[in-house]
Amino acid sequence: MAAFPLPAYELLPLNKYFIGSIQFSSGCPYQCEFCDIPALYGRNPRLKSPEQVIAELDKMLECGLAGAVYFVDDNFIGNRKATLDLLPHLIEWQKRNGYAIQFACEATLNIAKRPEILSLMREAYFTTLFAGIETPDPDALKAMSKQHNMMVPILEGVRTLNGYGLEVVSGIILGLDTDKLDAGEGILDFIDQSQIPLLTINLLQALPRTPLYDRLKREGRLIEDSDRDSNVDFFLPYEHVVSTWRECMGRAYTPEKLFARFEHQVRETYPNRFQPPNSKQRLSWSNIKRGMTMLSNIIWHVGVKGDYRREFWKFAWPRLKTGDIERVISVGLVAHHLIVFARDASSGQQNASYYSTRLRDMSVAAE
Numbered sequence: 001m002a003a004f005p006l007p008a009y010e011l012l013p014l015n016k017y018f019i020g021s022i023q024f025s026s027g028c029p030y031q032c033e034f035c036d037i038p039a040l041y042g043r044n045p046r047l048k049s050p051e052q053v054i055a056e057l058d059k060m061l062e063c064g065l066a067g068a069v070y071f072v073d074d075n076f077i078g079n080r081k082a083t084l085d086l087l088p089h090l091i092e093w094q095k096r097n098g099y100a101i102q103f104a105c106e107a108t109l110n111i112a113k114r115p116e117i118l119s120l121m122r123e124a125y126f127t128t129l130f131a132g133i134e135t136p137d138p139d140a141l142k143a144m145s146k147q148h149n150m151m152v153p154i155l156e157g158v159r160t161l162n163g164y165g166l167e168v169v170s171g172i173i174l175g176l177d178t179d180k181l182d183a184g185e186g187i188l189d190f191i192d193q194s195q196i197p198l199l200t201i202n203l204l205q206a207l208p209r210t211p212l213y214d215r216l217k218r219e220g221r222l223i224e225d226s227d228r229d230s231n232v233d234f235f236l237p238y239e240h241v242v243s244t245w246r247e248c249m250g251r252a253y254t255p256e257k258l259f260a261r262f263e264h265q266v267r268e269t270y271p272n273r274f275q276p277p278n279s280k281q282r283l284s285w286s287n288i289k290r291g292m293t294m295l296s297n298i299i300w301h302v303g304v305k306g307d308y309r310r311e312f313w314k315f316a317w318p319r320l321k322t323g324d325i326e327r328v329i330s331v332g333l334v335a336h337h338l339i340v341f342a343r344d345a346s347s348g349q350q351n352a353s354y355y356s357t358r359l360r361d362m363s364v365a366a367e
Contacts, residue, residue, distance in 0.1 A: 001023075001025070001026060001046045001047055001048045001052075002047070002048060002049055002052070004048060004052065006052075006055055006056060006059060007056060007059070009056075009059050009060055009062075009063040009065075010059075010063050012063070013064075014060060014063045014064045014065040015063075015064030015065070015066065015286075017065060017067075018067055018068070018333075019067060019068045019069065019070055019104075020060050020065045020067075020068070020069045020070070021069065021070045021071075021072045022053065022056050022057065022060075022069055022070070022071055022072065023048070023071070023072050023073060024047065024048055024053055024071055024073050024076070024082075024086060025045040025046065025047050025048070025073045025074070025075075025076075025078055025079060025082065026041045026042075026045060026046050026073070026074065027041040027042040027043060027044060027045040027046055027074060027078060028041075028043065028045065028074040028075040028078045028108075029043050029044070029045070029075075029078055030043075030075070030108065030145075030146070030148060031043070031145055031211065032132075032134075032144055032145055032146045033143075033144040033145050033146075033210065033211045033212045033215070034144060034173070034204065034205075034206070034207070034210055034212045035207075035210060036207045036208070036209050036210045037074045039209035039210065040209065041074065045073075045074075045075070045078035045079045045082070047079065047082050050085060050086045050089040051089075053086060053089070053090075054089055054090075054093055057069065057093055057101070058093075061097060061100065061101070065101070066100065066101075066286065066287055066290060067101070067102070068101060068102040068103070068104060068127075068128075069101050069102075069103055069104070070103075070104045070105065071103065071104065071105035071106070072106070073105065073106060074106070075106065075107055075108055076105040076106060076107040076111075077107050077108065077111050077114065077117060080114065080117065083117055084116065084117060084120070087117070087120035087121060087123075087124055088120065090103065090124040091120065091123050091124045094124055094125050094276075097281055098276075098277070098279025098280060098281030098282055099125050099274075099276030099277065099279060099281070099282060100279070100281035100282055100284075100287075101125070102125055102126075102127045102128075103121075103124060103125055103126040103127065104126065104127065104128035104129065104130070105121075105126065105128075105129055105130070106129070106130040106131075106132075107129055107130075107131060108131065108132070108148055108149070109131045109132075109133060109148070109149050109151075109152070109154065109157045110148045110149070110151040110152065110157075111129070111131075111161070112152045112156070112157035112158075112160040112161055113151055113152055118160075118161070118164040118166070119164070121164065121166070122164045122165050122166075122272075122273065122274050123274055124274075125273075125274050125276060126165075126166060127165060127166065127167060127273055128166065128167050128168075128169060129161055129166045129167075129168055129169070130168075130169040130170070130171070131157075131161075131168055131169070131170055131171070132146075132149075132170075132171040133149065133154060133170040133171060133172065134146060134149070134171060134172060134173045135172065135173060135176060135178075135187075136154055136186060136187070136189075136190040137176075137178060137183075137186065138150055139178050140176050140178040140179070143176070143177065143178050144176070144212075145211070154190075154194075155193055155194055158194045158196065159268075162265075162268050162269040162272065163272055164272060165269060165270065165271075165272040165273030165274065166269070167197065167265055167269050167270075168194070168196050169196070169197075169198045169199070169200070170194070170196050170198075170199045170200070171199070171200050171202070172187055172199050172200065172201045172202070173201075173202055173203075173204050174187070174201060174202070174203055174204065174241055174244060174245050174248070174352075175203045175204035175230060175232060175234045175236070175241045176204055177234075177235055179234075179235075179236060179241075181236065181240070183244060184244035184245075184247055184248045187201070187248055187252075188248060188251055188252060191252050191261075195261045195264040195265070195268070196261065197258065197261040197262050197265060197334070197338075198334065198338060199252065200354075201245060201248055201249060201252070202245075202352070202353050202354055202355075203229050203230040203232075203241060203242070203245060203352045203353040203356075204230060204232050204234075204353075205230050205231060205232065205353050205355040205356070206222060206231055206232050207355065216232060216233070220233075221233035226357050226358055227358060228356075228358060229242060229351050229352040229353045229356040229358055230352070230353055230355075230356070242352050245345075245352040246345060246346045246347075246348065246352070247346070249341075249342045249345035249346050249350075250342060250343070250345070250346030252342070253338050253339055253341075253342030253343075254339075255308035255311035255312070255335070255339055256311055258335055258338060258339065259311050259312070259314065259315045259331075259335065262315065262331045262335065263315065266319075266327065270327070291325060291326070291329060294329050294333065295325060295328065295329050298328070298329060298332040298333060298336070301336070302332060302336055303316065306336075308339065312332065312335075315328075315331065316328045316332065
């Protein structure tokens with residue numbers, strides 16, 4: 001990783017990107033049964049130097065990126081010492097550049113036991129963290145070799161991260177061997193309790209070079225069928241698992257439920273974030289113009305034309321009255337995507353796994 005060249009960001013229209021991406025490390029020390037990262041990239045994370053990361057961030061800003069940068073590392077705390085070494089460099093970079101960028105990353109939930117890392121992440125203006133929670137069922141976590149998710153009670157871990165201003169995004173898996181017929185109700189109950197706004201709910205997929213793939217191959221439970229959303233022969237009936245996924249998507253992302261979870265974030269998470277100064281970088285004309293364009297599009301497409309505009313205005317109006325335009329934009333944009341996607345999912349127009357090779361029916365224009 002230390003030999004990686006500086007990416008040619010100048011070849012991209014970064015000013016049109018909502019979020020940029022950067023990689024600090026590759027690999028993860030854990031061996032979750034379903035994950036192919038250890039086999040592909042190793043258990044001992046390889047690293048870029050802090051100087052490399054800073055040079056890439058400088059280049060992204062120079063090429064017009066605004067908004068956010070996502071650390072795409074398999075596990076941002078795969079090497080905790082390296083993370084602690086990097087974070088002060090990110091803090092200084094933010095100070096030098098007027099906190100023009102928010103940071104996001106992916107990390108294991110046991111980061112909740114590392115206040116020394118979380119406090120530095122807050123100071124570096126990290127605002128979002130993706131955690132592969134996978135399931136609230138302890139027996140299922142043990143079966144998939146993800147006991148590190150139980151180093152702290154899951155809901156307590158989520159609240160801890162919220163306390164540092166980090167909005168949690170969660171990965172959830174359906175179709176586990178330990179799932180019961182009412183697994184969907186357990187997931188929906190967890191969503192209500194955790195108040196996590198965005199959860200990527202997927203059917204289990206056995207990827208090559210994973211312990212799961214090897215186990216299911218030995219058991220004769222791999223199914224290669226392009227009409228299915230998963231290559232796993234579930235213990236539960238396949239149609240039941242798919243219908244559970246559709247129901248979870250439909251119920252979790254109703255406008256009422258989703259905006260209520262964002263209201264929870266407004267109360268319990270966002271006030272705990274680092275409050276950056278109104279720097280010249282943040283108040284630049286390009287940022288203001290970009291924000292007003294996004295706000296006008298959201299108000300027109302959601303607040304005027306949208307069929308859930310009542311729920312939108314219930315959330316947006318109090319924010320607009322206090323001048324919190326940034327919150328209206330960020331929540332309005334993400335919520336609209338999730339609501340539209342979930343409606344397609346619950347009606348069968350989306351695949352139930354991001355790894356699915358099943359072709360969805362596409363509408364064809366009449367000749």
